[in-house]
Every structure is written in C-alpha cells, then in structure tokens.
Amino acid sequence: MSNSKTFRGVNYHPYAPWLFLTPYIIIALTFFLYPLIYAGWLSFHQTDGPHSAVFVGLDNFKFIFSDPSFYKALKNTTIYAIASICIQLPLSLGLAILLNNSQSKLKNLFRLLIFSPNLVGQIFVGVLFSVIFTPRYGIFNIGIEKLIHWGLDTQWLSKPGLIMPALIIVSLWMYVGYNMIYFLAALQTVDKQLVEAAQIDGASPWQVFLHVTLPQIRPVAVFVVIMSTIGSYQLFELPFALLKSSFGVDQAGLTIVGYLYDNAFNSGDLGTGAAIGWILAFIIFVISIIQLRATNSPEDK
C-alpha cells in the first residue's frame, strides 16, 4: 500500500483530509481570496453598476478624502465606537459582576433576559425602535417624561444632534448583555481563593476588583474591547433601518459602511465602494494594533 499514509500505525488515504477541505478551499478561493484581490483592482476603477469599469488611478481615494460626507461618517462611527467602549463595556462588566456575586436561583433567568435583545437582528431592532422613539407615543419618550418631566415630544430620529445619542441608546440595549456574557465567563475563571485572601486582608470591594479581579480577566477584557471596536466600525443596519437610506437629517447618522453602501449601491460606483472598504479595513487594523499595544501587560513587554 504505497498509496496510503500511516498515523500511529494505522493506514488511511492521504487525500482524505484534502477531500474534506475541498469545499472550504473552493469557497475561500471564490468568495474570499478572489474578491480580496478584486477589491484591490476595483478600487482603482470607476464603475457604473456591475457592467462597466474604467481605470481612474487614485481618483476614488482622492474623491473620498475630499468628500465632507466621508469625514462626517468617520466622525459618527468614531463617536459610536468610543461610546460603545466607554459606556457599554463598563455597564456590561458591572452587570456581570453583580450576576457573578449573586447567589440567587434567578441568576440564570436574569442572564437570559439581559442577553435576549441580542437574538433580534439589527434590522428588526431598527424597526421596533423607530416606533419606540416616536414623539408622544413611543415608550422611550413616555418613560423619560415620567422620570424627568422632559422629552415627551423629543424627535430623537429627526434632530441631527439627537440621532447619535439615539443610536447609542439602542446599541446599549442590544449589546450590553452580549458583552456581559463574555465578562461573566471570564469572572467565573477568577481564582476565588485570591479574592477571599484579599477580603480577609481588609481590602474594600473596589480594591479587590482593581487589584485582584481585573488583572485576571484582562485577556477577555482586551478581546471584548477589540471585538466591540471592530463591530462598531462596521455599524450599518441599525441606522439604515432607523433613519432610512438618507441616514437622517443632515446625514447625522451616516456611518462608514453606510457611506460605502450609498456610494456602491445607490450611486452604483462599486469602485469607490471597494476603496472605502479598504480604508475601513485599514482603520480597523490600525486601531486593533494600537489597542493591543496599549493594553499589553507590563510582563509581556
């Protein structure tokens, strides 16, 4: 049997693994590698729908970098990403700690309830919240009115200054539970003896968290921060459903992917779309590297 391979003395056909991997290889070549190269080629061409392509050199990039809409999209997306990290992640961590310390039998139920919005796709959430934010009728406006006597008539989705806060509020509702699940999983691996030792030494809960818990959940925290950033920079469906394809008054809810969609599919210029795609990939790549560097622990250096 010269045609067979052995693994610990048992024969098997050497092509077996390759045969199993064939579907992946075909799909990866056609729908990953080829489009990747094609995106590079396309970004130097101007197209009119999928029919024609004319070489334009760096014109697509020149156009993007001189387009005020691009900077608006970049600003909005960055605000959203910063809000995700600075508001949403601390809340997720806080809830995870509360759940982790709780001895209640309802713990599991709370975890499920807080996670549940994540089951609903961004489009459905957008449809739902476009009614929830309705002046006078929407439950969000009514709730705010009952609580602080303001906001019953606030038009969250048609005032430029309120569109980003509205998006951030919706994403908070959607993703706070999702990140909480990761923090909760990390907290469950924290060494309980270390925590108890610190408590016996008289450390306050805050000190225990800062010096015992946080260092141990760092790898997961870094992972969550980077994944949140990558996800935030690709925000599209939520503003698309909430604000329609115009992305709100004055494009106040335009995101980078929204800008990409608008150029590639509303204006029909796939070349510019591909160029924006590369710029987005570059931005995400650079930010991830910076975050990885910034969060490196002293021991790793």
Place this chain on the structure above:
Amino acid sequence: MNTIHYVLIALFGAYFVMRFLIPTSVFPRKIKVSRAYLAAIFLILAAALVITPFVWLVCNVFKDQSVLMKYSFLPPISEWSSQTLNFTNFTKLFQGEESPQGTVYFWQYIINSIFLACAGTSISLFLTSLSGYALAKYKFKGRGFLIFFMAGSMMFPAMLFLAPLYQIIYKIHWMDSYLSLLIPNACAVFGIFLFRQAMQGVPNSLVEAARMDGASEFRIYWNVMMPLVRPMTGAYCLITFLGNWNNFLSPQLYIQTHAKLTLPVILNQYLGLYLNEYGVFLAGTLLAIIPPAILFFALQKEFVAGLTTGATKG
C-alpha cells in the same frame, strides 16, 4: 411625582435605612445584606429596562388603531373588548400585497426566511465540521499553512467584500438566486475553528479504533466524531441560524423578485409603507422574533458555552 418615582424612592430608601440608620448591634450582618439587596435592585432594574421594549411590542400588536395612541401598554381591563384588542394588525399583515410578479402574502416571507435559515445552517454545519475534522485529526503537509491562511482571513472586515462580491455574484449569474445567500458564507472560518477545537478534545484512540474496525474516513467523521461534539453542534447551529435569520444585506442586495424576499428586507420596506399603522409592521416584527427566541430558549446552555469558548481559553 408619579408611581415610578415612588417605587424608586422606596427601593433605594430601604437600602439607606438598612445601611445607615439601623445600628450594627441590632442587625450584625447589615453590610452584607444591604450590599446584596442593592445588587438585586440594580439587576432587576436592568432586566426590567431590557425587556420593556418586548413587553411593549407584544401589547401593541394586539391593540386596535383606535386605542393605539391612548395607552402605552394595554388598556385597563374594564375596556378590554374586541373593539380595543383584536387581530386586525395580523389580518392586515397577511392580506397580501401587489408586486410586479403578482400578489405576495406575508406567509411567503416567513417560509423563505425559515427555509434559508434552515438550509444555510445545515450546509454550514456540514462543511465547517468536515473542515474542522480534517484540521483536528489529520497530519498533512500544508495544514499549518491552511490554519494560518484561515486565521489571516478573519482579519479582514466583512464589509470590505461588499462591493467586489456584488460584482462576482452578478458575473456568475447568481443574482436573484438563493445560492448567493447560501454559499458565500457556508464555510465560516469561525465555525471551522470551533469544531477543530472541540474535535481535538476527542481522544485519538477512538478514531484509531474505528479505523482498525474498517470504518471509512467519512464514516469516522459522521458516526464517531459528530455525535461526540454534539454540544458544540447545538451552539454552532443556533449562532448560524441567528446569523442567517437576521441577515439583511445579502438578500437586500442580491434578491430582486418580491416573492423571494426575506423578513428583514420586507419589514424594512414596510417601515416606509405603513407609515401611520405601526401595529402592522410591529406585528411582523413580533413574528420575526419568535422563531429565534424559541430556538434560543431551547438551546441556551450550549449557546452561551459556544459563544465564550474561544474567548476564555488561552
């Protein structure tokens, strides 16, 4: 001052009374108990805030147009009747609409979505687990490179491929075909790695024993491996099902025939169509949330485990 204020004052007031006014001699464990009490309040408030939109949604789809604006949730029980609470929104939703290809009923979109989510999940489950098995249990030249290639491919954001993929789908004549929705995402690297990791945990001796008994390589994968990684299978199915069910961009871009559209695309269109009849598209949204919710509550343990495997190990 209204009910919300009174409830909040009562909840937090009880904490301050317990924590600061009751002397420790009377209640020695007061610090521990008051801390647990405060934690419980925050958790209950968080959970209440999170589920309010769902409760509101359920209440509103059954309300008649005449009382829609009058009450935020349900009308008081004394006013319950078929005039205030009924299925009008659903009847309107299911009455069918004209399209260039004839009348399309809402049922059609539900069936399309269910079909696509199930087919997409089955194909993806089969292909990713097969690839994961090849990478977990065989030693062959090029394996290291393949794993490196896959890990590298995960670095590129999906949105980079939006424009070139559109052109490719157009060129291979997959426009308006479900192939364009099912195939490009069928071999998610994330799934391959998930299965590889789970299958590496299965002892080699099991594979070898099956091989010595004369089982074919495919049989080993199908009859030995797959039953052993069932928890992972459940998690992966749910994650993929949700991804397919909620997929908006691909059908929005690739599908033109009205009768082939899926729920996310059509509900987004209804948003503009039924401007003042919120109840109608809210009813559609409620129906669109139910299937994933049922699956989730059936598989929630596996789901959470699958979601966090990659993050907490290593």
